[in-house]
Amino acid sequence: MTRTRANARAWAVVSVIALFGTYVAVILAYGLAGRADAPDDQRPAPNGALVYLDVDAVSGETFSLETRVAVYPGADLLNPEGDLRDDLTVQVSPAASADSLTFARGTRVGSQPVSLYADGDIRQWPFDTYQTSDVQVLAFTGTSGARVAVPVQVAVTDSVTSWAVHARQADSGPGQALDIHVARTGPTIGFGIAMCVVLLILPICTLLVSILTLRGRKQFLPPIVTWFAVMLFAVLPLRNLFPGSPPIGSWVDYTVVLWVVVGLATSLALYVAAWWRQAP
Template sequence: MTSPTPARRRGRRAALVGGILALVLLYVVVILLYAAGGRIERAEVSSGGAGDPLVLTLTPASIDGAAGHMTLRIKPGPLGSYSSDQFSMDETVHVLVTGTDGSRTIEYGADEVAATETVTLTLDGFIEQWPFDRYTTETLIVPLREGADGEGVPIPYVLSVDGRVPGWSVQAEAVATDPMVTEDGPVAPLGVQFTVTRAASTVAFGIVLLTLMVIAPVLVLTAAITVYRGRRKIEATMLGWFGAMLFATIPLRNFLPGSPPIGSWVDYVIVLWVIAALIAGLVIFVLAWLRSGPDGVASAQSANDNAHSQDDGSDADAGSDGGGAGGGE
């Protein structure tokens, strides 16, 4: 056997170093993307009107693409001119929130501590397009006090959006509608439009997992075709390895971030063909094993018998040499 030339050894060493550097670079990029992602760009809009406004801070808490829901926390404070102690409202204020599963009204009673409330907004989008799925929703949030005629009258307020949702990229755009004339002057009902996409770190994580899934059938097919062409001997124990690769595909697919449902486009583009390639590799290996037939088994048995006979002959020669030496003494 000829040893590799120095140039070939240097090429292999360079390829190994390059592969290690690529993995380290990929690792650093994914970590940096995760650290930088998920932060919501702060958005703020005022309704106008006289006096100190009521500030409502909106914080997206969680996003469920499969259910099409986004949980939103609404925190009041500062409470503005309609509160003398900044802990409770001087009169009952109802906050109307649209875009939920039906319109919802949050009540801040007089002389009651104004606490954070949670609402669930509905999202428009398709999780089947994971990891490039995109969702939108719009909500109108208006605090109302009871007017002289018993109707709800908007009070001056400010909507502020802030927070962070890990694994998601959320863009908030404040929307102001036509103002309404009130005792506090013109007050415009305010809304917020949310646009939600997967964070870059989540997309990178999913691409890495899908790449690993593609590598598995490539290895299996390479081994199976090599054995079928007779360049490597048949090892029946490799069937267990092929089976393990096949059964590892589904847990790996279910580990994808965001848990895309079965039938997503990623299943048709990648997962289905990964399973098909693994089965093909298993079939090719079994055909190679069957093709070897009894001759392959007989030749293997003959090789084992020859090895045993050579061992017995060596033991006999060693015994005779020992006996001759004893007789010479």
């Protein structure tokens, strides 16, 4: 008996240490993933333009990356007051929205949203990735009849949480071509997997209770029927906590959510059968 209690205490201590270690690991992973990047000190060429593509949203359902394009003209393109000497047009392609940004002569350049096409499959959540290839950024001064191309520097940044954005130089073209790859961060994937584990624990607990009760090893308690119903209603809110809200029909629904619901419903049916057996 003493040895059994010692083993139980040892398992309890190990469980507490493992839980605390997991908690610390999750906090550290989140903190390291949220560290600020090094400050950007890029400057446009005097006769060119510096264009920032800032990814601020990822839409797997519409296969697009939402970006905000910010343009910084060089000194030769500005007058002493800091306004444009001539019309400036920036083209971004392939774009799902208007790909041409025009800034009028005598005004200051701002930022505008642009949607880029992206290849990916949200049904692979949380391991879905998206890529847009050969993103071309061109800049011109002057009107459409007498446009002059200007050198362009392109920098890709990200203001989107839970995603890691990587850009690399693509095959050279008339402008600066880039391939942009977007994937969920490690902590985000871990959070999604943890939510799946939480869902799987629910039917394991309810099946244990219902089977033991049906076999007569535990007493039937009517309030537990309400507990089963609460577990069933908890599935959808827990699923809605999945990062990125994957659409119904994703692989996680067929491999986790569906079987959680089946397990809970089976538990409820078994407990009702136990009530039928033990009822006077």
